[in-house]
Amino acid sequence: MSEVKRIPTRESYGHALAELGHEHPDLIVLDCDLSSATKTGIFQKAFPDRHINCGIAEANMMCVAGGLSTVGYVPFASTFAIFASGRAYEQVRNTIGYPHLNVKIGATHGGISVGEDGASHQCNEDFATMRAIPGMVVVCPSDDIEARAAVKAAYEYVGPVYLRFGRMAVPVINDKYPDYKFELGKGILYREGTDITIVATGLVVAEALTAADILANQGISAEVINIHTIKPIDEEILINSAKKTGKVITAEEHSIIGGLGEAVCSVLSEKYPVPVKRIGINDVFGHSGPGPELLKEFGISADNIVQKVKEMLGK
Amino acid sequence: MLNFVREVFTIDIATKRKLAEMACRVRLGIIESTYGAQAGHPGGSLSSAEVLTYLYFKEMNIDPENPKMENRDRFVLSKGHCSPGLYSVLANRGYFPVEDLPTFRHIDSYLEGHPSMTTVPGVDMSTGSLGQGVSASCGMAIGLKKRGGPERVYALLGDGELQEGQVWEALMFAAHHSLDNLCIIVDNNNLQIDGVVTDIMSPYPIKEKLKAFGFSVIEVDGHSFDELEQAFNTARNTKGKPSAVLMRTTKGKGVSYMENQVGWHGKAPNDEEYKIAKQELLEALAALEVSQ
Incomplete structure (x- = not known):
């Protein structure tokens, strides 16, 4: 690369x-x-x-x-x-x-x-x-x-x-997608998959893409969606993906309370209920340290996404 | 409808009487709206009846037919709970029917509990959370100044409101940016919800504090149109720094049983009290009309 x-x-x-x-x-x-x-x-x-x-x-x-x-x-x-x-x-x-x-x-x-x-x-x-x-x-x-x-x-x-x-x-990740177009309120489907959907926002989108690569090598097909606009959220892209994969993992650099994860849960629980697991800060305060190391420590990394996916798929 | 033109107007006895009559009508509107709502804040609305009347009938360049007129002067009621005063002066000035005032705070009324710029014609900024309006008025003033226009911005604050730290952030900002198109007005009626301001959390010495924050300060009797006129003329001609008009007022002014009574900060008159207030104000109005 x-x-x-x-x-x-x-x-x-x-x-x-x-x-x-x-x-x-x-x-x-x-x-x-x-x-x-x-x-x-x-x-x-x-x-x-x-x-x-x-x-x-x-x-x-x-x-x-x-x-x-x-x-x-x-x-x-x-x-x-x-x-x-x-x-x-x-x-x-x-x-x-x-x-x-x-x-x-x-x-x-x-x-x-x-x-x-x-x-x-x-x-x-x-x-x-x-x-x-x-x-x-x-x-x-x-x-x-x-x-x-x-x-x-x-x-x-x-x-x-x-x-x-x-x-x-x-x-910088979006230069790899020639069709990339930013539209407020519209999620972006980067990679199609059949086993699970990974919904991410912010810097975690790059981690989600890396996780999908790792998972592909292990025979797991993950769909990756970037939700840059958390509100109003793109319900259509979430529902369509949930219909296809039946399982969703959300990942964000935010508390699991009130962020992307809960926004996704709100949409899916009301409109197309499927199991959802959230990756984020687990209702704790952070502490000093280098950013990349903190992300790992608090579980916001490609490795953690891979692990959660496997747990969810029972693999 | 009174329709004064700022440039040619000089305050004479006849006009002063008309302003006094209008202040009386503004007070009647305050009573009608708080009685109609069975809620709201009559005390601080009544104490600012003269200044609201003076601003909307003499000082400000506005057009009730065109509430969003681009080059209008702006008014921000930073002490937003005194919406009955603002709504009454706007209605009397022709922004909307005076007959609507009793619908104040009703579930189907556009006269929202605190000033709402999205529903009430003539309201330049939504307020209600103390300290925020004065900051918003600074934003208006710096924006208008950058565009080089002649528009002026007025913000009315309560003396209790001075306890909000944000007020002092805003005042620092106004002086730092030499916002001489901004004039803040402090309604110094000396009472707040829980009691006398000096018992709750003294904002004094207000004049010295405002001066230290870089304002040109003018002290007036807030119920005297002569003094208000002098103050706003001085403020308009003060360059290089923002102005503050520090008004000594009586809370509840014009309704005998409400005057200087802390209990009338945020309470509506009952049927009997409504009758008395209305009678007193109508008598005062009649006396002014007779004296013509």
């Missing part, structure tokens, strides 16, 4: 903003003293007049973004996922979600792969809190290509969108 490029999706976010900024004078970016980490600094360099540093005040930033959206701007409010979806939850709910304002929340440093900063900064609950807000679109791109496409789609969509990006460099 040729050498795989590795790019953190937060970097994709910064570059995508800067690119879109050229085309769209109404795009404005807010940050809370994290421009170098969220990579909105890339946009700031190109468009200093359209980058507002709010200082370390996330609650204020979310509502400033709400206000900006009512006077003709399309704000991207950026900070770490833990602050965007946690600290400022009620601001996002009441001042962005409730009036359904056209605000995009660019949340970087999502998940356990944040690494060394440790549990206080590893946000494994953002899908749960953001999904619960009526009308909020929740997106978690898998790689650089998807992250850039997601930012563009979020700009074009009218309404609130929560975008989750990661700190750690992740392999």
Whole structure:
């Protein structure tokens, strides 16, 4: 296999903003003293007049973004996922979600792969809190290509969108699929299979693809679906796949409570019940360490997906 | 319908009387809506009747026929629970029928418990969670300023609301970005749900704090149209920094048994109380009309 490029999706976010900024004078970016980490600094360099540093005040930033959206701007409010979806939850709910304002929340440093900063900064609950807000679109791109496409789609969509990006460099995978097309709310079927369906989001999509390769070598045919838009979720792709394989495993860099796994369970239990097992953070806090090692420790890896699949198939 | 034009208007005795009459009608609307709802917050709505009247009938560039007019001035009721005051002034200004006010908080009414920009014509920002409106007004102000327009943004806060930490994040932001098109107004009626603000969690000294946060502060009697006019003229002409109008007011103003009574923060009048309030306000209105 040729050498795989590795790019953190937060970097994709910064570059995508800067690119879109050229085309769209109404795009404005807010940050809370994290421009170098969220990579909105890339946009700031190109468009200093359209980058507002709010200082370390996330609650204020979310509502400033709400206000900006009512006077003709399309704000991207950026900070770490833990602050965007946690600290400022009620601001996002009441001042962005409730009036359904056209605000995009660019949340970087999502998940356990944040690494060394440790549990206080590893946000494994953002899908749960953001999904619960009526009308909020929740997106978690898998790689650089998807992250850039997601930012563009979020700009074009009218309404609130929560975008989750990661700190750690992740392999670029979507350049291998010539038909790749990003559409909000549409899952992507990468690989057809007959024995089991693996549904993944974010950086775990690459792990799911690796797992499917390993399983194929062992005679197990796994279907792999990328759900980049966790809300609204693509029910059709899930139901069709469940009809075919009859067994589903979900995998995400998020708590097993309230994330992709539960979203998939909600669809299938009501519309086409099949056994589902969830891979994710098992209702615990993380701790410091290198991102890739933490992912292994917390069971979010190709190996763990392979093991779960075999358990589920009784092999 | 009163229809003043900001540029040519100077406050004279006749106009002042008309404003006073309108404030009285706004108060009647507050009573009608809270009585109709058997819920809501009359106290802080009544204390801000004059400033709401002044803003919507004199100060702001708005058009009730075109509530979303692009170059309009904006108003954010950061103390969103005083929706009866905002709805009443909007209705009296012609955004929707005054007759709808008694449907406030009803299950089939568009007059949502706290201001809702998606259902109520003329509401510029949905509010209700204290501290958030003032931040949203900062967003409006910085956006309008970046576009270089003449629009101004007004945000009305309660004195109890100053206990929310987010307010101070917003004030820091407003001063840092020199938002001279922003004017915040603090309704300093000295009472909050649980009691006197100084007993609960003192926000004082408010003036000094606002100054220290980089605001130009103007103290007024919030029930005096003369002082409100001077304050908003000064605010409009203040460049390089945001302004704050710190209004001394009486909670429950205009209804004898509600005045300065903490119990009337969030309680609706019963049948008897409704009759008394209405009678008092109609008498006050008649007295103003007779004096013409």
